[in-house]
Amino acid sequence: MMEKIKHSEVEVKGLKLHVAEIGTGSKAVLFLHGFPEIWYTWRHQMIAVANAGYRAIAFDFRGYGLSQQPAEPEKETMFDLVHEIVGLLDALSITKAFLVGKDFGAIPGHLTTVVHPERVAGIISLGIPFMLPGPSAVEGHLLLPKGFYITRWREPGRAEADFGRFPVKSVIRNIYTLFSKSEIPIAADDQEIMDLFDPSTPLPPWFSEEDLETYASLYEKSGFRYALQVPYRSINADAGLSDVKVTVPSLLIVGEKDYVLKFPGMEDYVRSGAVKSFVPDLEITYIPEGNHFVHEQMPEKVNQLIIEFLDKQSV
Numbered sequence: 001m002m003e004k005i006k007h008s009e010v011e012v013k014g015l016k017l018h019v020a021e022i023g024t025g026s027k028a029v030l031f032l033h034g035f036p037e038i039w040y041t042w043r044h045q046m047i048a049v050a051n052a053g054y055r056a057i058a059f060d061f062r063g064y065g066l067s068q069q070p071a072e073p074e075k076e077t078m079f080d081l082v083h084e085i086v087g088l089l090d091a092l093s094i095t096k097a098f099l100v101g102k103d104f105g106a107i108p109g110h111l112t113t114v115v116h117p118e119r120v121a122g123i124i125s126l127g128i129p130f131m132l133p134g135p136s137a138v139e140g141h142l143l144l145p146k147g148f149y150i151t152r153w154r155e156p157g158r159a160e161a162d163f164g165r166f167p168v169k170s171v172i173r174n175i176y177t178l179f180s181k182s183e184i185p186i187a188a189d190d191q192e193i194m195d196l197f198d199p200s201t202p203l204p205p206w207f208s209e210e211d212l213e214t215y216a217s218l219y220e221k222s223g224f225r226y227a228l229q230v231p232y233r234s235i236n237a238d239a240g241l242s243d244v245k246v247t248v249p250s251l252l253i254v255g256e257k258d259y260v261l262k263f264p265g266m267e268d269y270v271r272s273g274a275v276k277s278f279v280p281d282l283e284i285t286y287i288p289e290g291n292h293f294v295h296e297q298m299p300e301k302v303n304q305l306i307i308e309f310l311d312k313q314s315v
Contacts, residue, residue: 023050034103044299065227255290
């Protein structure tokens, strides 16, 4: 089925975006990737939702993969991605879509539902519950050791020097392997994040050499400059929003072995239901063995949850 996925360039906000599409249903599902992912991370889900009668669309965010880089990446924030999501829907003549966001992709997805609820039929997030960018988004980082990977990557030049010691393919391999564990990646004072990787560790069984080649080829094209800015170095940019509510039907899929659950306050925020004060119409599903890449690790289970949610909604 992969060969049935069509690829095109779509101009949005003056930048050419790489867009992948499959399916001809009247209801559209727009997939939003995280890091170190790319449109390809959604390959299993795109095919499944297309087979279920939906139009599946995934794209490389600006500055990622085959999409164009903005002129000044260091000035960009998550809000540029909100404008991009709405602009892409406009360019594809889609009035309303379902959004599916993984990792940081869930953040502009949720922001889009807050700012443009009329454009969103429902939202599914994987791993990251609703959270607003801004100063409070980095408060939890202060409770973690200074070797916490996000703290390290927010420091200008540090990740560039760390990643730059290795071929792009090795960087992707290292991150995928490290981040599929249940422990938060934290380096010692005399280490960088890439030093946490043990070269004798095999790729996860659900991630093939071919998958690695695909990711590597796309990041060789884009590099990591934009990815380090959005999300990591712009996560504290103030949203300027108050009394925020996600009013559309929502589903949060949580892998219980996802290291993100160990962020300070995160598990309590989800399990206590506190997240529902921002997302009242929220269903939460836990996958006991699911890790940070649960949609690639257990695609059939995740596909089933996504399709069941989509089928329940009326657009």
